[in-house]
Structures are given as structure tokens and as C-alpha cells.
Amino acid sequence: xxxxxxxxxxxxxxxxxxxxxxxxxxxxxxxxxxxxxxxxxxxxxxxxxxxxxxxxxxxxxxxxxxxxxxxxxxxxxxxxxxxxxxxxxxxxxxxxxxxxxxxxxxxxxxxxxxxxxxxxxxxxxxxxxxxxxxxxxxxxxxxxxxxxxxxxxxxxxxxxxxxxxxxxxxxxxxxxxxxxxxxxxxxxxxxxxxxxxxxxxxxxxxxxxxxxxxxxxxxxxxxxxxxxxxxxxxxxxxxxxxxxxxxxxxxxxxxxxxxxxxxxxxxxxxxxxxxxxxxxxxxxxxxxxxxxxxxxxxxxxxxxxxxxxxxxxxxxxxxxxxxxxxxxxxxxxxxxxxxxxxxxxxxxxxxxxxxxxxxxxxxxxxxxxxxxxxxxxxxxxxxxxxxxxxxxxxxxxxxxxxxxxxxxxxxxxxxxxxxxxxxxxxxxxxxxxxxxxxxxxxxxxxxxx
Amino acid sequence: xxxxxxxxxxxxxxxxxxxxxxxxxxxxxxxxxxxxxxxxxxxxxxxxxxxxxxxxxxxxxxxxxxxxxxxxxxxxxxxxxxxxxxxxxxxxxxxxxxxxxxxxxxxxxxxxxxxxxxxxxxxxxxxxxxxxxxxxxxxxxxxxxxxxxxxxxxxxxxxxxxxxxxxxxxxxxxxxxxxxxxxxxxxxxxxxxxxxxxxxxxxxxxxxxxxxxxxxxxxxxxxxxxxxxxxxxxxxxxxxxxxxxxxxxxxxxxxxxxxxxxxxxxxxxxxxxxxxxxxxxxxxxxxxxxxxxxxxxxxxxxxxxxxxxxxxxxxxxxxxxxxxxxxxxxxxxxxxxxxxxxxxxxxxxxxxxxxxxxxxxxxxxxxxxxxxxxxxxxxxxxxxxxxxxxxxxxxxxxxxxxxxxxxxx
Numbered sequence: 001x002x003x004x005x006x007x008x009x010x011x012x013x014x015x016x017x018x019x020x021x022x023x024x025x026x027x028x029x030x031x032x033x034x035x036x037x038x039x040x041x042x043x044x045x046x047x048x049x050x051x052x053x054x055x056x057x058x059x060x061x062x063x064x065x066x067x068x069x070x071x072x073x074x075x076x077x078x079x080x081x082x083x084x085x086x087x088x089x090x091x092x093x094x095x096x097x098x099x100x101x102x103x104x105x106x107x108x109x110x111x112x113x114x115x116x117x118x119x120x121x122x123x124x125x126x127x128x129x130x131x132x133x134x135x136x137x138x139x140x141x142x143x144x145x146x147x148x149x150x151x152x153x154x155x156x157x158x159x160x161x162x163x164x165x166x167x168x169x170x171x172x173x174x175x176x177x178x179x180x181x182x183x184x185x186x187x188x189x190x191x192x193x194x195x196x197x198x199x200x201x202x203x204x205x206x207x208x209x210x211x212x213x214x215x216x217x218x219x220x221x222x223x224x225x226x227x228x229x230x231x232x233x234x235x236x237x238x239x240x241x242x243x244x245x246x247x248x249x250x251x252x253x254x255x256x257x258x259x260x261x262x263x264x265x266x267x268x269x270x271x272x273x274x275x276x277x278x279x280x281x282x283x284x285x286x287x288x289x290x291x292x293x294x295x296x297x298x299x300x301x302x303x304x305x306x307x308x309x310x311x312x313x314x315x316x317x318x319x320x321x322x323x324x325x326x327x328x329x330x331x332x333x334x335x336x337x338x339x340x341x342x343x344x345x346x347x348x349x350x351x352x353x354x355x356x357x358x359x360x361x362x363x364x365x366x367x368x369x370x371x372x373x374x375x376x377x378x379x380x381x382x383x384x385x386x387x388x389x390x391x392x393x394x395x396x397x398x399x400x401x402x403x404x405x406x407x408x409x410x411x412x413x414x415x416x417x418x419x420x421x422x423x424x425x426x427x428x429x430x431x432x433x434x435x436x437x438x439x440x441x442x443x444x445x446x447x448x449x
Numbered sequence: 450x451x452x453x454x455x456x457x458x459x460x461x462x463x464x465x466x467x468x469x470x471x472x473x474x475x476x477x478x479x480x481x482x483x484x485x486x487x488x489x490x491x492x493x494x495x496x497x498x499x500x501x502x503x504x505x506x507x508x509x510x511x512x513x514x515x516x517x518x519x520x521x522x523x524x525x526x527x528x529x530x531x532x533x534x535x536x537x538x539x540x541x542x543x544x545x546x547x548x549x550x551x552x553x554x555x556x557x558x559x560x561x562x563x564x565x566x567x568x569x570x571x572x573x574x575x576x577x578x579x580x581x582x583x584x585x586x587x588x589x590x591x592x593x594x595x596x597x598x599x600x601x602x603x604x605x606x607x608x609x610x611x612x613x614x615x616x617x618x619x620x621x622x623x624x625x626x627x628x629x630x631x632x633x634x635x636x637x638x639x640x641x642x643x644x645x646x647x648x649x650x651x652x653x654x655x656x657x658x659x660x661x662x663x664x665x666x667x668x669x670x671x672x673x674x675x676x677x678x679x680x681x682x683x684x685x686x687x688x689x690x691x692x693x694x695x696x697x698x699x700x701x702x703x704x705x706x707x708x709x710x711x712x713x714x715x716x717x718x719x720x721x722x723x724x725x726x727x728x729x730x731x732x733x734x735x736x737x738x739x740x741x742x743x744x745x746x747x748x749x750x751x752x753x754x755x756x757x758x759x760x761x762x763x764x765x766x767x768x769x770x771x772x773x774x775x776x777x778x779x780x781x782x783x784x785x786x787x788x789x790x791x792x793x794x795x796x797x798x799x800x801x802x803x804x805x806x807x808x809x810x811x812x813x814x815x816x817x818x819x820x821x822x823x824x825x826x827x828x829x830x831x832x833x834x835x836x837x838x839x840x841x842x843x844x845x846x847x848x849x850x851x852x853x854x855x856x857x858x
Contacts (some may be wrong), residue, residue, distance in 0.1 A: 023525040023844030027532050103688070115688050209709035391584030391837040392628040402628060414628075421530070437530040441581050448632050 004137050030076040034246055034431030037073035040081060041141050042066030043184070043240070044200045044250075045151070046410055046417070048144025049171070049272050049431070050083075053117075054407035055100035055124060056146055057092030059083050060169050063413040063443060068420035072435045073195075082314030083142040084133050084175035091121035094407075095147050095171075099124045101406040103399070103448055109328035115449075117399075117406035129170040135421035143188040146171040150201040151219040151232045153185045155408055185236055192243045197423060198236070199250035199376065204229060205354050206255050206409070212318055212340035213347035221357040230361045248372040248427050251359045253380035256316060256348055259398035260408035264317040269295040269333055272390065279333060283308075297332035299342050308336045316343040319398070319408045374423045389418065390441050402445045413443040451648035473705070473729065475762075476518040477567045479820035479853035482520075483808025484766020485625035485780025487723040489711030490655065490665035491768075494855055495548035495736030496514070498565035498599050501709075502611030502665040503653035505550050505601035513549045516820065520544065524574060524798055524845040528581050529831070534624070535580035541589075544591045550601075559604075565597040565613070569669075570704045572797060582795045583626040585837040587638070589796045593619035593674065593704060597651055612652035617672045620644045621679075625797070627693070641698060641739065643679025647672040649704075655831050663713045671706040675699070681741060683748075692747035699740045705757075705787075706730035713762075716857040720772070725764040725827075728753075731787030747836045753836055757787040776810040786830075795834035798843030800830035808851075820853035 042048050049056060052062025061067070061083050072079035086092065090101035099121035107113045134140075147169055152158060159172035159179030159188075173179045177187050188196075204219035222228045225235035240247060255261070269417035271279060271290055279290040283298070286306050291343065311317070321341040325331035343351070359377055366373045383403055386395035394415075395401045398408050403415035411419055417440035424435050478496030481488035488500040495512045498503045520542035526535045550563030575588040599613030620643065627637035676699055683693035711725035734757040740750045749819035766780030781803065788799040808822035828845040834839035 021846055021848070022523055022536065023846055025525065025527040025534055025842070025844070027534075105688075135683050388836070388838045390581055390839050391625075436532045439528065439531045439533050441583065441628075442579070444630050444634075445628055447632060447634075448688045449632055 028245070028434065030436070031432065031434045032076050033428070033434075035073075035427060035431045035433045035435075036194040036245060037070075037076070037079045037374065039141070039191050039194045039245075040066075040070055040073055040079055040196070041188055041191055041240075042069075042144055042197045042199075043188045043236070044144045044198065045148040045203050046146040047202065048142065048197070048199050049146050050416070051146045052099040052405040052407070052410045052412060052416075053092070053102070054098060054405075055092030055094040056086060056128075057090055057125075058086045058088045058209050059098045059413070060092070060100070060405075061142075062145065063416045064142060065416045065423065066144065066419040068417055068438050069197065069423055070141070071269060072420075072424060072438060075436065081141045082137060082139070083095075084137070084140050086125065086128055090125040090128060093124040093126065093128050097124050097126060103406065103446060105449070112347070129174055132179060133175055138175065138177060139187065140175055141191065141192040145169060145175070145184055147203060147207070148172070148184060148200060149203045149219060150229060150236070151204060151226060153232055153236050154183045154225050156183050157181055157184075158183050182386040185239055189239060189243070193240060193247075194245040195244065196240050196245065196247040197250070198247055198371075199374075200236075201229065201252045201253065201358050201386075204358065205351050206253070209255055209261070209343060209347075209351055213341050213344070214338075214340040214348070218350065218354045221354065221361065229358050230365075233361060233365050233410060237365055237371070246371070246431060247369075248374055248423050248430070249362055249366050250374045250376040250423065251362050251378070252350065252355050253377050254355060255409075256343065256351060257380055257384040257396055258409050259396060259401065259404050260319045261316040261343060262396070262434070263319050263398040264321060264362075265357065266311040266315055266317055267294050267296045267312070269297045271295055271333070275333065282334060283376065297326075298334075298336040299332075300336045300339050300449075301344070302339075308412070311342070312345065314345045315350060316348065317341060318343070370380060372426040374426035376419070376422060379419065379422045392441065392445075399446055404447065412445055414440050414445045417443040469545060472572050473707075474544050474569055476520075476824070476849065476851065477546055477569065477850050478548075479516045479518075479822040480768075480776075480778065480810060481520065481766075482804050482824055482849070482851060483802065483820075483822040484723055484768060485764040485782040485806050487711060487725040487764035487766040487780060487782070489653070489667050489709045489725045490663045490713040491711075491721065492655075492663070495550040495563060496546060496565070498548050498597060498601075498613065499546070499567055499651070500777070501653035501665045501711075502601050502613050502651055503609045503612050503640075503667065504655035504663075505563055505599065506559065506603040506609040506664060507655060507657070508550055508561065511551045511858040513853055513858070514853060515545070516851060517543050517545045517546045518849050518851035519807045519842065520823075520847060520849045522574070522845060522847045525800070525845060526580070526582065526795065526843050527839055528839075528841040529833075530840060531581070533581060536577050538575045538577060539575045539827070540575055542571065542573050544571060550670035551858075559602060560597060561601045563599050563600065563601070563713040565595070567595055567597075568593060569595055570619075574796065577797060582837070582839045583636070583837055584628050585834070586622045586795045587626055588622075589624070591619070591702075591847060592621070593617055593645075594835050595672075602608070607657050609655040610653070612650060615649040615651055615670070615672060617647040617674060618644070618647065619646075619674055621676065621700075621702070627676065627683070627685065627823065628763050629686060629742045637683065637689070637693070638683035638691070640682045641679060641700075642682070643676035643698070643700065645674035645676045645702065647674040647704070661715045665709070665711045665713075667707075667709045669707045670710040671730055672704040674704060675701045681732055689747070692745050694745065694748070697742040700738060702737070705733050720770075721768040723768075723777075725762075727762040727764070729762065729787065730758050732759045734787070735758075756789055756792055756850045758789055759783040760787045773792055774812045778806075778808045778810075780806045782806070783847040788830075790832060791832060791835040793830055793843065794837075795839065795843075798845060800828040800829060800843070800845075802826055802828045816857050818855045818857070820834060820851075820855065822849075822853075823850040824849040824851070
């Protein structure tokens, strides 16, 4: 009896230790619902392309949100997702010709070294923009084109370099089926998409905001295809739906929550006693007062007498302001900051009103065409407020926030995984599917030296 | 007789790590484990020093005993959003016990004294590399050893009382990853390590109204384990070294009080049944806090709500005396979790559970007997943690084969 019990106990225990007796889970079968992802095509701009750290480069493209979505679609069956990938070892190419940024040390005009985004290479991979990839690896499922505005979707010869700088999009030149002829929308239909994601329209305000609202324009809400937001959107969705597939559309984020606009504090003008005296000597006579300590920066404003005033709450300084000039050459104090680095309250209202109108157009169009709506606007608001994901605290702070890349506009890999999840959640809710979400802890945030 | 103790102290200094209710470990005697740990009113052996010091004085003989409960735990977690499954590597825990009880003068003496060394709380869990909850926890090792010198006094043939002072010592090692990555693609990580001390008492009353029935009450006090000079070490990219300075930290962990009421009933001489109810003062565990000596904007003191609630455990067991040499035992316990919804963590993926146990004793001769026990626990808990937002289902299997040796003098 004793031996029997002992044997049983040893047998059970050793058996369990060696062979398992592991806790098991049944993985729920994936339901596709009304999603036919045989041919999944993603239409959009920088966000869809996987543009990150100020450039288009291989790793960013691999982590583009539609590529991550396609990997979840693949769990339920075959679906090939072809992207116009950069070379794996390319330094990347940004829209101003620069390479991708990395975190590194840079010395400022005061001789102080600090950690900040620096170019990975002295120049971007300009070559990548001159080679058309369509004949070798096209057509493409990822039709995300950096800098694309929604109002440009049906613009013919959009990749035609002979039209000269500013009149064509070099990112489209490298992937278009015929850069001299086609539009992005034309090329998006080559594969007859059975399912599509549509996330465009951010650049219709962002391009303006990135110029400090000093140049470029906000796309008007109303107008025909190629002119207004509503006409362009309706034309694009009608075209994409003509193949009978379903789709998901994303709303436009409040771009003024991006670190590109929120990182430089508008009241970051620190004055010591001598500087405050100097500033009051210069600006006191026109009614501007400065104190020792924190002050609002001075800016150019042509609506003011003497074309100068201080910033006020609700206004923004752009991240591309030359900080050395601020630190060493009295920019923002004695010399007011030029308007191209500033979003004033009026401009901010203009931008936010446009986004609100765009989003109501998106909602109405989605309803009309029975699309799933991913509330990306809400996602970025949640990020701004800050949230925790599997023990990771995320918010929209620059570098330390954990979700934005080093350009302060686009997301890093982890942010893109969370963005992809927003689309997947909307798809599952609308179309009765249950594609699993992506484990965003498997995707990197910012890399530190 | 007491001279023998110091050497045995050292001999039995095993480590212990495993999980049980919260991080309570109910493995303080092989005979009792095999009966679902219903033991407050039974007089088995010197382990009564733990289960009810009031009953020790009724032990017929002096004895020394030692035991170890080898604990094999396996936990898996399925993320509810991604369906991905993560597993723990299974560190083997070896909670041990040592008890020695002696009559103060001769065997007819009313007073007995003894010492118990046991591991009432502990936890050991190591998650697989790169698991989805790595930023909440990668591994924890919590160890506590209670040393309890005890006096037990038989007031008359029916009533005994006893009490012991508890000197508690322990250690904790906790590791987690930090969500920043270096140029080689490695995540930063933090290791918090410290030793802790505390004190308390264990007291009980034993009442035996007749030959068949006995009743017991015992109370083990809460013991606050304070880590005063812990060591926090951070492996971070060099650019962030100043943000995460290595240095000291302090923390504390309350080990809760346990109030137990139990009975034992002998039936037809060969059978004994026993039942216990534990009331565990888990509500003392309100938060896990780490106070770092050097704070930076990246390294702030942490306050993680735990909000455990007081709970009950119900235990029942039966013993069958086959013959003079062999005793067979079986037991069940139903243990209610102190962990409330929203507070389940990968360090203690606790759940209300039913434990099944069995075992036997074999009396080799008048002096030596061996005990064996086997306990099986199975836990399942689905939760979304309010602090980390880790959401999914934890499943745990625990197998605890245990062996003990009793030497009767």
C-alpha cells in the first residue's frame, strides 16, 4: 500500500514535470465575419506608409500599421501584403531630403551637450526616390504615400518628376505604375481590393500647420474631387467600394496634440534680472512687461502695432524652431519669433475647426458606404491624456512619451502597433470578425544610446 | 536536549518559494497537508507548534521532526486581446519545516516547550523571456522564515494553552523590464533586492471535552516585514544612467494574521475527521510601495494598490488508521482568494480554489516514522489589472509532493 501510493505520487509528479501537465488554453478560432482580406489594400499618407523618425525607411515600413494589420489577417488565411520597401540598410529618406533621425548627443551654442534627435546620416537616401519599384515588385498593397493630401488622391501624373519640385510627389514616383500618368487612386485599384483601409486627410491640415500656418493651405471642406474634402473622399470611397469589398476608415487626429507642436513651452523664456531689465527697456514703451523668471516668448504679429506681441495660452511653437537662436541670439525675446514657427490662437482654431468638419464628413461617408470607422482622433486624445498598456505608461510627450517617433509627428513601432489595434477593433466591431489584436509590447519604442 | 538545535537550524535552511492563497503557504506539516491542513484540533506531532501551540502540551512524547514540500508550479497567461500565451519557467520551491517539542522535566510534565521553524509565506515565479507582461514583472522570489520558540501548558486533562514568539526573517527579489531599449535592442531592467525582518506571535487554546472530540482555536498575529536597506539596480542605456541611479530602497510587506477554529472527531477508533476554518487578515495588504533613496523624474517612488480583503479558508480531512504501522489520509480545502477583481498581478495570479490532498505515514519503529503527502492545486482567474491594464486569464497547476521524518524520543 505504501509503495503503491508512493509510486503513484512519484509517477504523477515526474510525469507532470517532464511531459507537461501544463495549463492549456484553447485558442478561439478566428472568425473573418464580413471581411474578405484576400486582397487587402491600404490607402493613405505618411501614417499608412510607415513614415517614422522623419523618414521613410525599411524598419518603419515593416511596422506600418497596415502591414501589422495584414499580419493579423494572415492568421485567418492567406493574404499577401506587398509594400514599396526601401533597402534594408538604407538610411531613409525624409520629405526634406534628410535621413531618418536617431537619438544622439549634440552640442548647442552654449557648448552644452544633450540627448536629442540627430540625423542618422548627413544626407538622406535620395537615390531611393529616383528608382521606380513598380516593374520589379509592384503592384502594391500598401498605397500609403508620404505627404499625400486627401484632395490629391485623384491627381493625375502625381509622380511625374518632370513637373518640377513642388508639383509632384517623389514618394509616389518610386511606386507608381506609371508616374507620368496615374493617380494614387488609380494605382490603389489595380489589385481590385476585397478589403481596404483608408486613412488620409491628416496632411490636408498638417501641411499647413507644419509651415506655421504661414504658407500652404487647408483643404476646403466642401468641393468636388480634387478640390474639397467631401468630394475627394466620396470619389475615393465610391471607387474603392466598386469592387464589392468592405473597408475601414480612420478619423483625423487633432494634430496640435502632436509633440511637434507641444514640446517647446510657449512660456519658456527664462529671464534673469539683467535680461528682464533689457526686455522692459525695449518693450516697456509699447506696453509689454517682462519679469524675472518665466515669460511668454515674443512673436511677430502683423495685426499688432509694432508687429510684435507675446505668445498666449492656446498657441504653439513648432519643434523646428532654431533653438540655438533662442538660446544664444535672443530669438523669442529681443527678436520676435517669425510666424512660420508659430501657430497662433486664430490659426489653431482654423485648424481644429477644419479637423472637426473633416471628421463629420468622414462619419457621414462611412455610414453611407457601410464602412467601419476607427476613431483615430479619439485614440490620439487618449494618448495625450496618457494611458497604460500592459505596464507601459504612454503619452504624447516627445521622446519620453513612448509612442511618437523622433519627428514628433509620426508614431514609432509601438505606437503603430497600438494604432493598428484601433483599426482592428473597429473592423471586428463592424464586420463580426474577431481578428486578434497585436501585442504592442513586442514592438519597440524609442532606442536610446 | 536543546543543544541539538543549532546544528539542525543550519541543516534545514532550504529556500522556499511557491504560491498559495495570496502568497500564503499552507505547507507546515506533511500529516496536516494530507488532510487539507485541517489541524487546529488534531494532535499529530510537534508541528502542532505551528497549528495550535495550545495542543503541543498534549503530545504524548518528545519529538523532533523535519519535512520538505517540493513544490512544482506552472502558470500560463493568455492575453485576452491578442490570444498570445505566456508561460512561467517552473522554479521548484522547497518550503521546509522543522519542529522540536520537549517536556520541560519528564514526560508527565504539564509544561512543554519547543521550537518551530517554518515558511508560512513565499512566492516564486519566473516568466518566460519577453512575455507580454514583462513591464509589470519578469520574476519574483519572496521568502519568509518564521522561527518560533514556544511554551505550551496543560491546565488540566481537558484544556491546554500555548504561545510562541515569532522572529521572522526573509528576503525579496523582484525583477521587471523597463520599456526603453538600447542600441543592441535590449530592454532596460530593474532588480529590487532586499532582506526583511519582523516579529509577531502565535497562540492557541486546545480543549478536549471527551475522548472522541477535540476543539481548537489559534491566532497567529500579523507580521510586518520591513525592508529597510534594499538594493535597487538598473540596467539601462548609458544615456539614461542618470535617470535610473542604483541605490537603496525601502519597502514593507504585511504577512497577515490568521485566526483558526477547528475540531477533530474520532470515529470507531480507526477514523478521525477534522475541520478548520481560517480567517485571514489580508486587508492589511493595502499597497505595495517602493521608496527609492534617490528619486529622479524617471524614478519616482511607487505606490501600487493591492487592496486585499480578509478571507476565509475551509479545510476538511480524514485519517484512517490501517494498522499500527500505516496511516492513510485525505483532505480537501476551499480557499477564497483575497485578491479583488482589478488587482490580479503576475506576481500573485491568485484565485479561489479547491485543493485536493492525500498522504500516508509509515511507522518504521518506535522511534522513527516517515510521512508523505501530495497536494494538487488548480487555479484559474480572468482579470484586467487596473494599474498595468494587463488583461487576460491566468491558469496555474501546482503539484506538491512532500516528505517528512519524525524522530520520537
